[in-house]
Amino acid sequence: MKVYVTRQIPQIGIDKLKQYHDVDVNWDSVGLSRDQFSAKFQEYDAIVTVLSDRIDRDLLSRADHIKVLANYAVGYDNIDLQAATEYRIPVTNTPGVLTESTAELAWTLMFAVARQVPKAEAFARAGRFEGWGRSLLMFLGDDLSHKTLGVVGAGRIGSAFARMSRGFDMKILFTANSPKPELEKKLNARQTDLEELLTQSDFVSLHCPLTPKTHHLINEKALQLMKKSAYLINTARGPVVDELALIDALKTGEIAGAGLDVYEWEPKIPEELRALDNVVLLPHIGSATVATRNRMAEMAADNVLAALRGEKPPNCLNPDIYS
Numbered sequence: 001m002k003v004y005v006t007r008q009i010p011q012i013g014i015d016k017l018k019q020y021h022d023v024d025v026n027w028d029s030v031g032l033s034r035d036q037f038s039a040k041f042q043e044y045d046a047i048v049t050v051l052s053d054r055i056d057r058d059l060l061s062r063a064d065h066i067k068v069l070a071n072y073a074v075g076y077d078n079i080d081l082q083a084a085t086e087y088r089i090p091v092t093n094t095p096g097v098l099t100e101s102t103a104e105l106a107w108t109l110m111f112a113v114a115r116q117v118p119k120a121e122a123f124a125r126a127g128r129f130e131g132w133g134r135s136l137l138m139f140l141g142d143d144l145s146h147k148t149l150g151v152v153g154a155g156r157i158g159s160a161f162a163r164m165s166r167g168f169d170m171k172i173l174f175t176a177n178s179p180k181p182e183l184e185k186k187l188n189a190r191q192t193d194l195e196e197l198l199t200q201s202d203f204v205s206l207h208c209p210l211t212p213k214t215h216h217l218i219n220e221k222a223l224q225l226m227k228k229s230a231y232l233i234n235t236a237r238g239p240v241v242d243e244l245a246l247i248d249a250l251k252t253g254e255i256a257g258a259g260l261d262v263y264e265w266e267p268k269i270p271e272e273l274r275a276l277d278n279v280v281l282l283p284h285i286g287s288a289t290v291a292t293r294n295r296m297a298e299m300a301a302d303n304v305l306a307a308l309r310g311e312k313p314p315n316c317l318n319p320d321i322y323s
């Protein structure tokens with residue numbers, strides 16, 4: 001059968017698919033247009049998608065012969081899952097294998113913004129370090145140890161992220177959709193509502209999926225609830241934060257800073273945000289380690305191979321279509 005991969009993914013996944021099927025890959029750095037997508041949907045039996053591919057109801061309505069859409073990501077907000085289910089198209093994702101890598105990146109952002117790492121590194125690299133003196137006062141930052149850590153969305157990544165705080169003796173608060181008494185015990189943490197978490201935390205890290213309910217979960221009001229000394233970390237999805245409200249909060253000192261891996265209008269990062277020096281900006285690299293990306297590619301390939309054998313793929317997000 002014919003498989004289309006919409007962006008370059010690690011070769012290990014492509015090779016796995018090639019053992020059984022004809023595989024074409026979009027090697028361009030630009031994604032497909034709607035018309036190109038429509039054409040691929042007619043031509044191929046399975047598509048490996050990435051999170052920047054917007055697969056909406058209209059596209060799905062013309063793709064009912066597609067045997068699987070294998071998203072190369074754990075988040076699947078880019079695909080209209082309900083419509084895919086109605087058209088009986090299995091959709092898969094890559095849960096679990098990117099948990100630690102993404103949690104570690106949230107920690108990277110937290111350290112980077114609280115200790116002004118990018119600014120200090122640029123200073124040293126520019127040859128401006130002339131020894132201890134007044135010039136170094138601009139790099140005074142904040143400690144993480146003994147502070148309160150607020151985890152919004154204590155799922156796989158959120159709880160791994162919280163677990164990693166152990167060495168820093170932090171107080172942990174978290175939110176989730178459902179009560180998690182076991183997790184409270186395991187993490188020595190307390191589940192709260194969002195308002196309490198925002199008012200009490202020194203670091204607020206977002207780990208919930210993007211859904212209609214979490215769209216702009218962090219808006220102007222939420223940012224006002226945060227301490228002026230607090231930092232916001234977002235490795236979840238850009239639209240969970242109202243980015244214009246965040247820019248205002250960073251400019252006015254409503255919060256101390258932010259560490260961002262994802263953006264509301266990704267890949268566009270507003271100039272106003274890029275101009276601020278109390279924010280650390282990364283280009284959506286949460287899962288970007290060699291080992292993790294390889295595992296994601298293999299997982300996406302395994303999902304495609306199972307679906308093309310007529311089996312339910314291991315990471316099927318809409319298993320009801322098989323019943």
Ligand code: NAP
Nearest residue numbers: 075102153154155156157176177178208209235236286287
């Ligand atoms: P997960 O295990 O499904 O965890 C999501 C958690 O969010 C769950 O605990 C869920 O609560 C909670 N949640 C859902 N709606 C919520 C709400 N309105 N308020 C508070 N919590 C809410 O997913 P995961 O594997 O940890 O991944 C989380 C997200 O990270 C993905 O969806 C993706 O968008 C993002 N991500 C980003 C990168 C990156 O490169 N930056 C990499 C990987 C993942 P319940 O447990 O009660 O349902």
